[in-house]
Structures are given as structure tokens and as C-alpha cells.
Amino acid sequence: MRGLPGAFLGSFKTSYGYLSQRLYGVLTEEKYDGRLYPSHIPTSTVQKAILAVGSGVAALKNPYRHDMVAVLGETTGHQTLIKLRDRMRNDPEGSTILLERPRIRLSTLDLSNMSALPDGTLGREYLRFLEENRVTPDTRAEVKFVDNEELAYVMQRYREVHDLLHTLLGMPTNMLGEVAVKWFEAAQTGLPMCILGAALGPLRLSVSRLQLLGQSLGLWALRNGGRARCVLSIYYERRWEQTLDELRHELNIEEPPVSLIASIKNSSSKS
Amino acid sequence: MAAPIRAFVLRVLSDSTRNIHHVLRCRSKYLCRRAAITARRGYSDSTEGRSTHFGFQTVPEEEKAEKVYKVFESVAKKYDVMNDAMSLGIHRLWKDTLLHIMNPQPGLRLLDTAGGTGDISFRFLEYTRSMYDRQQRLRAKSQQTPSWKDIAGHYVSDEEGPPQSRAVVCDINKEMLKVGKQRAEDAGITTGLSWVAGDAEELPFDDDQFDMYTIAFGIRNVTHIEQALQEAFRVLKPGGRFMCLEFSKVTNPLLARLYDAYSFQMIPVLGEVIAGDWKSYQYLVESIRKFPDQEIFKEMIEDAGFFRVQYFNLTGGIVAIHSGFKL
Numbered sequence: 001m002r003g004l005p006g007a008f009l010g011s012f013k014t015s016y017g018y019l020s021q022r023l024y025g026v027l028t029e030e031k032y033d034g035r036l037y038p039s040h041i042p043t044s045t046v047q048k049a050i051l052a053v054g055s056g057v058a059a060l061k062n063p064y065r066h067d068m069v070a071v072l073g074e075t076t077g078h079q080t081l082i083k084l085r086d087r088m089r090n091d092p093e094g095s096t097i098l099l100e101r102p103r104i105r106l107s108t109l110d111l112s113n114m115s116a117l118p119d120g121t122l123g124r125e126y127l128r129f130l131e132e133n134r135v136t137p138d139t140r141a142e143v144k145f146v147d148n149e150e151l152a153y154v155m156q157r158y159r160e161v162h163d164l165l166h167t168l169l170g171m172p173t174n175m176l177g178e179v180a181v182k183w184f185e186a187a188q189t190g191l192p193m194c195i196l197g198a199a200l201g202p203l204r205l206s207v208s209r210l211q212l213l214g215q216s217l218g219l220w221a222l223r224n225g226g227r228a229r230c231v232l233s234i235y236y237e238r239r240w241e242q243t244l245d246e247l248r249h250e251l252n253i254e255e256p257p258v259s260l261i262a263s264i265k266n267s268s269s270k271s
Numbered sequence: 272m273a274a275p276i277r278a279f280v281l282r283v284l285s286d287s288t289r290n291i292h293h294v295l296r297c298r299s300k301y302l303c304r305r306a307a308i309t310a311r312r313g314y315s316d317s318t319e320g321r322s323t324h325f326g327f328q329t330v331p332e333e334e335k336a337e338k339v340y341k342v343f344e345s346v347a348k349k350y351d352v353m354n355d356a357m358s359l360g361i362h363r364l365w366k367d368t369l370l371h372i373m374n375p376q377p378g379l380r381l382l383d384t385a386g387g388t389g390d391i392s393f394r395f396l397e398y399t400r401s402m403y404d405r406q407q408r409l410r411a412k413s414q415q416t417p418s419w420k421d422i423a424g425h426y427v428s429d430e431e432g433p434p435q436s437r438a439v440v441c442d443i444n445k446e447m448l449k450v451g452k453q454r455a456e457d458a459g460i461t462t463g464l465s466w467v468a469g470d471a472e473e474l475p476f477d478d479d480q481f482d483m484y485t486i487a488f489g490i491r492n493v494t495h496i497e498q499a500l501q502e503a504f505r506v507l508k509p510g511g512r513f514m515c516l517e518f519s520k521v522t523n524p525l526l527a528r529l530y531d532a533y534s535f536q537m538i539p540v541l542g543e544v545i546a547g548d549w550k551s552y553q554y555l556v557e558s559i560r561k562f563p564d565q566e567i568f569k570e571m572i573e574d575a576g577f578f579r580v581q582y583f584n585l586t587g588g589i590v591a592i593h594s595g596f597k598l
Contacts, residue, residue: 041550
């Protein structure tokens with residue numbers, strides 16, 4: 001369109017586009033000045049690719065670099081996170097979680113109540129797990145490189161549920177226990193980072209532990225990962241009083257075939 | 272009628288273009304370039320507005336020093352590894368070039384400000400020691416057939432030992448100094464080196480103390496650059512030399528594009544993977560963009576009272592060595 005009407009339309013279009021962008025910006029982006037959530041770092045595809053490769057190499061060289069494992073998960077897991085989120089949406093409890101966005105942190109846990117719960121309940125066993133392995137839920141890295149606010153929450157939830165999964169499956173935080181949990185998670189979630197960890201983790205195990213993994217533990221983990229309900233869809237914060245056995249039954253998880261923690265507990269509790 | 276309006280718009284723009292981010296978004300490129308230059312010139316002597324830049328963010332002045340401290344506290348342990356990774360080892364050549372241009376004679380006192388892990392000081396001591404050895408060798412060569420008087424003279428007088436060159440490493444950040452001290456121990460350097468915690472804007476030294484003052488990759492982190500330059504002028508002896516090695520503006524447009532792409536795409540990623548710290552290295556590349564270019568910095572050095580100010584561009588202008596004399 002030419003002439004005065006064309007110029008008018010053109011300026012109207014740009015000003016409308018500008019206005020709507022400003023409004024949208026007010027609603028979402030400007031809250032964290034261009035980022036989608038407080039810990040968000042926007043990255044290009046090239047940067048994500050380099051991050052994925054670099055963090056993979058760094059995590060392989062030094063498996064204790066949890067931040068590198070986290071970055072690998074974030075940069076490679078976009079499609080899988082979408083599938084996970086859809087699974088959560090289709091589950092009533094899962095959609096409640098997506099709405100309410102609970103976080104598992106020391107500040108949100110009621111430690112005195114939880115330690116007063118009877119043995120065998122989720123809350124008591126979880127606290128025991130935290131104490132025995134000397135970890136806290138606050139040491140989990142924040143999600144940085146996921147470019148969608150909801151998916152970032154799903155990723156964060158996955159990380160926070162990881163410790164609870166240790167409790168549910170009865171696995172300690174030594175290498176064998178971690179690999180078993182990774183196999184379970186790989187079968188459940190399908191995150192590329194879990195699959196990579198599951199494939200490469202056994203390389204660092206001793207022969208005897210490798211045998212244990214291959215014969216009983218690994219198959220159990222894979223089998224249960226496939227048949228269990230989505231572990232991210234459980235509102236753990238409301239189920240501290242539930243016993244582990246009941247929870248396992250509800251989630252369709254069998255008891256671990258080899259009790260890795262039992263030997264430590266037996267030797268200390270049997271008097 | 273148009274002129275005062277334009278002047279007014281320019282002034283408004285220059286106030287809002289402290290942050291170069293806004294400059295890039297501006298529609299009118301010509302106004303922006305003019306405003307950016309005035310902003311860059313003006314930021315150093317604005318009396319109102321107690322805010323300054325921290326990378327591309329705008330922060331209150333009091334906060335900048337603290338934020339910079341935190342950045343270097345967290346990167347201290349991996350500082351040297353990251354330098355090698357980011358510059359592909361070229362930073363060693365830059366620092367060697369600084370020493371070659373400086374060409375220090377044995378027996379001089381060096382103040383290495385923002386010296387952190389001690390790279391410049393170690394090189395300084397090594398350079399003066401090897402220079403002293405070379406001078407001794409030349410002296411010996413020229414005295415191939417000494418008279419009996421000379422031989423007797425040698426036995427009596429000599430060898431108070433080599434004139435001791437001394438380097439003082441001054442840094443505001445104690446973590447960086449710790450890493451530097453450890454490096455000195457590992458390298459076996461015991462004499463001629465001291466470590467002082469101090470602020471470049473307020474040096475804990477008397478006037479007229481040092482023969483050389485260097486600040487390598489540190490001055491862009493200082494909140495008030497003119498103050499640091501004035502302090503440098505104060506602590507130098509008359510005849511002393513000021514040298515600054517710093518990232519600067521690349522002149523070649525193609526190289527500038529490549530350099531920008533590398534800086535913004537690769538360096539924070541490297542920071543995340545090697546040091547686990549994206550934000551510090553994002554600050555690093557942004558602070559390079561905010562630093563004045565070669566000519567403007569040269570003028571700032573001249574304003575502080577230095578004479579014969581010149582600069583040398585290295586690697587196409589990625590870094591520049593500025594040098595000036597206190598006369």
C-alpha cells in the first residue's frame with residue numbers, strides 16, 4: 001500500500017506490535033529482565049551443543065561434578081521433558097503438582113515432625129537417608145539452561161525427587177546404588193542424561209558389583225522403571241506419614257532383591 | 272529550532288545510553304553513536320548518578336566493588352586454567368610482550384597492581400635475573416685479558432650479589448593472592464616478592480616508591496579508573512613508567528565479528544564447563560565491551576599527568592598495552 005494510508009498503516013502496525021510486545025513483556029519477560037525464571041540463563045543452540053559436549057566430557061572425567069551432570073541433563077533433555085510434563089498433566093496428582101509447584105528444601109520440610117514419625121514411613125526413612133549419607137536437599141543445582149518455565153520446574157522436580165527415589169528403592173549413595181537408581185530413572189523418564197549415565201556408570205564399578213548389577217539389581221531396576229507409575233507425579237510432601245511398603249505397592253515397585261543398606265542397619269541395630 | 276531539540280534529544284539519549292545494551296536497541300544509529308561516545312567520555316566525570324556499569328548491568332557504585340570481589344573470589348582457583356582455555360594460551364604471549372616492551376633493568380622495584388596470581392611479577396623477576404646474567408656474561412667477555420690490578424680488584428670489592436629486583440603484588444582480592452602465593456611456593460621463588468592486599472584506587476604505599484607500575488587485565492574492574500591512574504602517578508618515582516595491559520577495541524571489522532561471536536558464545540560456556548560459573552565469565556566479556564577504547568584511555572592517562580603516552584595493539588587490537596612516564 002502506498003502513500004499516506006500505507007504509511008499510516010505501517011506505523012500503526014509497528015506501534016501495535018510494539019505495544020503488544022511491551023504488554024507481553026510486562027506479563028512475562030520483564031519480571032526477570034529477559035529471563036523466564038530467576039536462575040534462567042538464555043542460550044543459543046550452538047551454546048547448548050557446546051555445553052552438552054563439554055559437560056559430558058567433564059562429567060565423565062570427574063563423576064563427582066554434579067553440576068556438570070545437571071547441565072548435561074538440561075541441555076539434552078528438552079523433548080523428554082515435554083513428554084514427562086505431558087505424563088504429569090494426564091495424572092490428577094501430577095497436574096496438582098504442576099499447578100502448586102512444591103519445592104523440597106530444608107526450609108519447606110518440617111524436620112521435627114518428620115523425625116517423630118514411626119519407622120518405615122516415608123518421612124522417617126527419608127530423614128534417615130539424608131543423615132546417613134550426609135546430604136541435604138539444598139545442594140541440588142538450580143536449573144539454568146531450559147528455555148521453558150514449566151519444563152524447568154519439571155527438571156527441578158526430577159532432581160529433588162532423586163533423593164526420595166533412593167529412599168523408595170532402598171539404594172545408598174555409593175556408586176552401585178547410584179547406578180541402580182540411574183537405570184530405574186532411565187527406564188522411567190527416558191532422559192538422555194539418565195541413559196548416558198546408566199550406560200557409562202557401570203564402567204566404574206568393580207567386578208563383583210558389576211556381577212550384582214547384571215544378575216539381579218540391574219534387571220530389577222529396569223523392570224520396575226518400566227512398570228512403575230510416574231514418580232514425578234507423586235505429591236511426596238503430603239505423604240510423609242505413608243509407609244514405604246504401601247507407597248511401593250501404590251507405585252507398582254517391587255522390593256529390592258538385594259538389600260544394600262540392610263547389612264549396615266543390621267550390624268548397628270542388632271544388639 | 273531543530274538544533275536545540277537535537278541537542279536536548281542527544282542529552283536525553285546520552286543519559287540513558289550508559290548501558291550499551293540500550294544503544295544497540297536504539298533506532299537512530301547516528302544519534303546513538305554520538306551519544307555513546309559522549310556517554311563513554313562523560314561517565315568518568317559525571318557527578319550526579321551514583322551508578323556505574325557492571326558488565327551490561329547498571330549497579331550503584333558502592334555495589335560494583337563488592338560484586339567484582341565476589342566474581343574473582345569464585346574464579347580464583349581456576350583462574351589460570353581458564354585463562355589458558357579462553358585465550359588458547361595466547362595470554363602468555365601478551366604478558367611476555369609487556370615485559371619486552373618494559374625491558375626492565377636489574378635492581379628496579381615493580382608494583383604489580385591487580386596482580387592476583389602473580390603472572391607479571393614472576394615474569395619480571397625472571398626477566399631481570401636473566402638480564403643480569405647476560406650483563407655479567409657480556410662483562411666477562413669484554414674482560415678476556417684482565418690486568419693483575421683488575422683481578423685483585425675482583426677479589427676484594429665485588430659480589431654484594433646481583434642488585435635485588437623487587438616486585439610487590441598488590442590485589443584487592445585475598446583469594447587471588449592466596450593462589451598466587453601458592454604458585455610462588457611451587458615455583459620456588461622465595462626472594463624479591465611481596466604480597467599486599469590493597470585497593471588500586473587507594474594504594475597502601477607512600478609517594479614516589481616504585482620504578483615501574485603495571486596493571487594487567489585489572490583496570491577495567493576498577494570502579495573509578497581516573498582514581499586508579501592518579502594513585503599510579505602518586506606512587507611512581509619521577510622517571511617511573513606506567514604500563515597497562517588490557518582488552519581493547521578491535522579495529523578490523525571482520526576480526527571484531529569473530530571476536531564478539533567467540534566472546535559471547537564460547538567464553539561463558541567454557542566458564543560453566545571448566546569452572547562451574549557462567550555468570551562471572553559473562554561479566555568478563557561484558558566488562559571488556561564497556562571499557563573505553565585505545566584513544567580515549569590514552570587521553571585518560573594523559574589527564575592523570577603522564578607524559579609520552581603511547582599504546583601498542585596486540586593481536587589486532589584484542590589487547591592493548593598503554594605506557595606512560597612520570598616526569
